[in-house]
Amino acid sequence: MTPEEEAEFKRRRRARNYVVGGTLLFFVILFYAITVVRIGSA
């Protein structure tokens, strides 16, 4: 793997990690909100 390819490899992996991390954070917040709403209406 050339240095350019390695840099591209790392860029793609980092971008994917950010997206996966952001998605997980979003679902943590969403499930917290759903729980609050469901308990509140029970």
Place this chain on the structure above:
Amino acid sequence: MSQTVDIHTGIDAASPTVSAEQSRVGMPTEWRDFFALTKPRVMTLVIFTAICGLLAAPGTIHPVLGFTAILAIAMGAGGSAVLNQWWEADIDAGMKRTANRPLPGGRMRRSDARDFGVFLSGVSVVLMGIAIGWLAAALLLAAILYYAVIYTMWLKPRTPQNIVIGGGSGAFPPLIGWVAVTGELTAMPLLLFAIIFMWTPPHFWALALFVKSDYANVGIPMMPVVKGERSTRRQILAYTVVLAPIAVAPWLIGGTSWVYGSVAVVLSALFFALALPVGLRARKEGEGFAPEARLFKFSIFYLFILFAALVADRVLAANAVIGAGMFA
């Protein structure tokens, strides 16, 4: 399902067009390609009709739960779109319109797409079940299986009527949105389902008349390819005639007021006026497809305005600007 899959690439070994070499991806797949697999443009219509079903339904839903229901529907639509492209990678490779999608473009392993589709679909159904209810979740699961299995795997390669029955998968979102609020299946959400179901053939076949050569190249039995232009045109007209009373039916059964009813009558009359020249046309060799293009564009406008009118009707009734429908 029995497939021989290269364990290194995840490529179906029987694939004639997507070669293992082409798809042997050395780089991690870009997240944008995963996103592109969910067919975001198609999803906008799914989200729109689902929101309309949710807003038009009698009753209220907490905004957080309403958002979650729409998210689950969007994820389910995305998951089934991913599974569709996983299964049809070879077909997509043979058509100009789809050849640059992530799988035929060789930017992603086929097994990654399959796993992503199954994961997205599974999470969407569980999310819907936990947050909203298991009737809505069951309908969402049915919609996913309908599109990914009944349409993509079974009907599409076998019958020119594929789009008629396959249109059902696009008809689920407003039904699920409605059920997410009410928790029960009644005549109104079934009518919303029927409207999109009957709208799909004239909408899609108007487009298929343009791109028939593309479908012919990959052996998909689309109506214009198998039955010819004349038969397709007659069927476009026939489905348009059947669609009109179904579009007006929510008003006729008392589910909406005259506001939706009058919009449905006017739009359906315009739809018929545009479908008539398409249905009766005997196109000569070398002539273009202007009437078909007009019908295709109007069909999208038709559905957007019809469902927007449904929501407007509900909002006006809720604010006592107009009288509510009998079942509202």
